[in-house]
Amino acid sequence: MTETDERRRPTIRDVAAAAGVSRGTVSRVINGGHWVSPDAREAVEEAIRRTGYTANHAARSLATGRADSVAFLLTESQHLLFSDPTFALLLRGATEALAQRSMTLVLLIADTAAERANVEHYVRAGHVDGVLLISSHESDPLLASLIAAGVPTVCSGVPLGDRAHVPTVSVDEEESARVMTRYLIDRGYRKIAIITGPNDTPGGRHRLEGFQEVMGDRFDPDLVEQDSYDAEAGAAAMTKLLERAPDIDAVFAASDVMAVGAIAAARRMGRRVPDDLAVAGFDDSGLAATHDPPLTTMRQPWAQISSSMVEMILDVIAGRPREAVVLPTTLVARESA
Template sequence: MEETTAVRRRPTIRDVAAAAGVSRGTVSRVINGGHWVSPDARTAVEDAIRRTGYTANHHARSLATGRAGSLAFLLTEPQHLLFADPTFSLLLRGAAEALAQRSMTLVLLVAGTAAERANVTHFVSAGHVDGVLLISSHESEPLLDALLEAGVPTVSCGLPLGHQGDFAAVSVDEEGSAREITRYLRAQGHRRVATITGPDDTPGGRFRLVGYREEMGADFDPLLVARGDYSRESGARAMAELLERTTDIDAVFAASDMMAAGAVATLRKAGLRVPEDIAVAGFDDSGLAASHDPPLTTMRQPWERLSAEMVTLLLEVIAGGAPRTVTFPTELIVRESA
């Protein structure tokens, strides 16, 4: 019985890539009619397809016979974060506007659990959408492999860690932005500048820490680094952790405005004033920063440009183009908190 099952297993893109000696991304581009493939690689893939008996799924066939006219906005986080984190709603609104200009439809999908991931994988692989706008991807996110395996055109918001080059991506200069805001805080006379980072398996968590560390140089101290998950609650916990470790913090750079707001709440409970005792800066400028008390100094991400460029790059891939990565600068916005 086991032998029969193994023989009947449907060949996958992974099998074709192994047989052809190329990446899964190259196989996906050949199947989707991409032009950015060398003749030798194309020949190797086509030969491997014949030898393995691989049959393109419904999604790949739909690209040749007619498209769905819609793109998926895929959030790989728990459902409540769609409403709790203002950055997601900004990206959603921008993507919807970009598609409306093209007479296309945006389909909202959330995959924060294993069951949701399985449903989403089946849905997008079946050709119900022409491609995926992948939001908030983690390096360990299994959907990255699933989308690549299914040959679904995808663009990532932020560098897709572990899959650079496999997918198109739109990002901000994470390291440069962190260096700039850390440099600003130090220029204000702050020497013991702490940071609250995002998760290490996200591009923002990883590269903003790198930029902070580079700017701190010889003054970098591991005791001044605490980790959060971008939420207000994690910022509050991380700030409490920092205060337990050391009492000589001058300023804090949080890798999101939500965490910065949490840090301010903890500082106030501890009887400390912002910015008189400790300055606080965030990252995003998604609306929360301007309305916060005190208003937050932060790095502004170009939300409309990010959304519009994601749609543009994804449509390029759907049309057969090679996946590109576009990086935008951020802007330092100085307010009362620092």
């Protein structure tokens, strides 16, 4: 770009003149709109469109020490990003919420030790202002490392272990599982099995605890399978359950993706859903409503989870204290159970 081109690029001064406001007002609108009247904001935004002004983000980052971006950090195998629609829902919601604030979402995946090391280096170098940790495992040292480095971090779900000081947005995992288990019992099912996630994840552990509490004396550890949150794991778990206990009449799968795999395996073994075997899921991520048969499931408020996480991380970045947010789930009854 020539020096002449650089001089012709619209500046804050040009925007201020076009909007009839001060340069300070334009700067406040560009940096979040604090202490600006609605009329002034509208005038500035219209002037930005007319002049074609674009902010020099590199210069602003040097001046403010901010990257104007937040990481969406998934500590799972990258294939789950495409096979499990829950991650896509959270990613879309967080992207939209940040875009409204002129900020960028950066997708990071840290499944292997090498990936975790790269992510940790990237984040600690200041390329993002904060981290939305979308999944956590009790044995994973990455969260503790982020906290020790002072990286603003918000978790989706309450991480296991001594992490009470980490801001979180979650649903009540145990109560959600209790609600679904009571529903299956009230429908007349008596020999109920559960397929749940890994025991070192919040959902895997707490959904099993809620199920076990409601089952009480009827709880049978032989009717429990724990594995990763994917369809193949759900199918393998259902196969093992039916081989051990062919007379089970209902299965609570702790994710819709696992439920879909479980139903496929049940059909291969000659079981009809729901005629011979009821199957319920968890999430209501869109997959449940379109499956054949449509899944009975626990609906998580995905849009509210992602928007709450964005609001929380921005507060944490700004140094404002935040309390944990626990959002309600809803039982959605469909044909599978």
